[in-house]
Amino acid sequence: MSDTSIETPVTILTGSLGAGKTTLLNRLLTKSDDRSIAVLVNDMGELNVDANLIAEQSALTETDDAIAELSNGCICCELRDDLERAVVQLAGEYSFDHLIVEPSGISEPAPVARLFTGGSSAAARYQIDAIVAVVDAYQFSDIVDEGNASDDEVLKNTSNDDVDNNQRPLSSLLVEQVEFADVVIINKTDLVDNEQQTNVNEIIETLRPDAKILTTTYSEVDPAIILGINRFDPATAAERAGWKQILNTTHDEQIKQSVQDTHSQNHASRDNHDHEHDHSHTHPADRYGISSFSYERRRPFHPSRIATVLSNLPAAVVRSKGHLWVAGRETAQLTFSQAGPSAIISVTGRWIASLPEFEQDAYRNNRSELEFEWDEEWGDRRTGLVFIGYDIDTEALIAQLDDAIVTDTEFEKNNSLCGLEQFPTDPDGELTLTGPTMQ
Numbered sequence: 001m002s003d004t005s006i007e008t009p010v011t012i013l014t015g016s017l018g019a020g021k022t023t024l025l026n027r028l029l030t031k032s033d034d035r036s037i038a039v040l041v042n043d044m045g046e047l048n049v050d051a052n053l054i055a056e057q058s059a060l061t062e063t064d065d066a067i068a069e070l071s072n073g074c075i076c077c078e079l080r081d082d083l084e085r086a087v088v089q090l091a092g093e094y095s096f097d098h099l100i101v102e103p104s105g106i107s108e109p110a111p112v113a114r115l116f117t118g119g120s121s122a123a124a125r126y127q128i129d130a131i132v133a134v135v136d137a138y139q140f141s142d143i144v145d146e147g148n149a150s151d152d153e154v155l156k157n158t159s160n161d162d163v164d165n166n167q168r169p170l171s172s173l174l175v176e177q178v179e180f181a182d183v184v185i186i187n188k189t190d191l192v193d194n195e196q197q198t199n200v201n202e203i204i205e206t207l208r209p210d211a212k213i214l215t216t217t218y219s220e221v222d223p224a225i226i227l228g229i230n231r232f233d234p235a236t237a238a239e240r241a242g243w244k245q246i247l248n249t250t251h252d253e254q255i256k257q258s259v260q261d262t263h264s265q266n267h268a269s270r271d272n273h274d275h276e277h278d279h280s281h282t283h284p285a286d287r288y289g290i291s292s293f294s295y296e297r298r299r300p301f302h303p304s305r306i307a308t309v310l311s312n313l314p315a316a317v318v319r320s321k322g323h324l325w326v327a328g329r330e331t332a333q334l335t336f337s338q339a340g341p342s343a344i345i346s347v348t349g350r351w352i353a354s355l356p357e358f359e360q361d362a363y364r365n366n367r368s369e370l371e372f373e374w375d376e377e378w379g380d381r382r383t384g385l386v387f388i389g390y391d392i393d394t395e396a397l398i399a400q401l402d403d404a405i406v407t408d409t410e411f412e413k414n415n416s417l418c419g420l421e422q423f424p425t426d427p428d429g430e431l432t433l434t435g436p437t438m439q
């Protein structure tokens with residue numbers, strides 16, 4: 001029986017189907033002589049191939065490692081309770097130094113990580129050591145390859161963030177796995193040439209700036225480099241993606257600027273307001289050929305014009321994400337997320353300004369930066385998007401986005417509740433991305 005007063009480190013191993021996770025697991029099991037490892041694998045298929053392979057390997061090497069399986073479901077959604085039960089049971093029945101959880105290739109890492117960080121019984125016994133993402137270099141380079149529209153693309157519009165994983169575009173899942181990882185193992189490098197390899201490395205460094213990045217064939221890593229490294233920080237987990245860091249930096253700069261404005265000239269005139277707070281912040285051609293910039297506006301987009309722009313982003317844009325303020329949707333905060341050829345718009349929350357007054361106060365008191373972000377008329381409604389890619393023609397893209405913003409005439413013509421409810425919406429009241437591909 002294990003000592004429940006000590007939290008056992010957990011590694012969450014993510015990566016797409018066939019990236020090399022099982023190969024890595026086998027390596028960790030056979031090469032970690034100094035620590036006993038328990039493994040929990042989750043396979044969506046009927047045959048739990050991973051568990052079989054690992055079990056075989058363990059038998060061959062006569063290890064004492066404990067292996068548990070959860071089949072026919074995804075542990076980041078319908079099997080979450082099962083996952084919690086299984087890890088608690090493992091801790092009760094076996095003594096081991098480290099747990100590795102391998103969610104199915106289509107699981108999102110964040111919900112799995114939350115299980116170990118909340119007030120759950122799993123959180124009481126375990127502490128996340130690191131989130132490790134195994135990337136298939138060939139598959140990843142295919143996704144970020146200019147002009148390549150892969151078969152997996154799904155343009156989808158959801159009314160909440162509970163996206164059906166079975167229909168999730170592969171590219172966005174891969175990118176989000178990287179964005180959430182502490183360690184990224186770029187595997188199968190034997191299948192790419194030098195140029196592709198450099199591109200994949202660069203883009204991964206931009207998507208997730210502070211991750212430890214390793215390049216491998218056949219997932220050949222020293223276990224000591226990825227186990228027991230204590231790299232996961234729950235406090236910053238939601239903020240570490242490259243796009244979020246860029247957006248936050250821009251926000252901080254704007255808030256600083258806003259404070260200076262307030263001190264130097266009291267209040268800006270209403271006419272100048274939009275311009276004062278509109279920033280297109282270009283980050284210097286950061287490293288190599290990768291560029292990134294954020295686009296912030298405090299005027300809404302016209303729904304069909306912005307749908308057209310976002311459906312036809314230049315191929316140079318590898319990743320873009322952020323919030324959208326769209327005319328006709330005064331309540332919904334929309335999130336746009338694009339990775340390679342796939343794009344999705346979903347409703348991920350409400351603008352605070354659309355809540356009853358007393359609820360607004362509660363939010364505003366909790367978030368000091370809102371004092372500076374708050375617009376007298378529109379509250380927190382704003383657009384904040386980040387674009388990451390290779391040599392993006394920033395000026396041209398900003399011009400296209402600006403053309404999609406409602407014009408003064410449109411704005412005045414529809415000036416009733418928030419000025420904008422007259423703007424057309426589709427029958428479901430949702431914004432639809434038009435256009436078949438992201439070219």
Ligand SMILES: Nc1nc2c(ncn2[C@@H]2O[C@H](COP(=O)(O)OP(=O)(O)OP(=O)(O)O)[C@@H](O)[C@H]2O)c(=O)[nH]1
Pocket residue numbers: 015016017018019020021022023024050105187188189190191216217218219
């Ligand atoms: N060429 C090449 N093949 C590799 C490499 N790493 C793993 N493979 C092979 O790729 C296939 C898939 O590897 P796995 O380790 O099973 O991948 P996985 O991520 O566990 O796959 P799923 O369980 O389907 O999610 C196997 O046939 C491996 O032998 C590599 O670096 N280069």
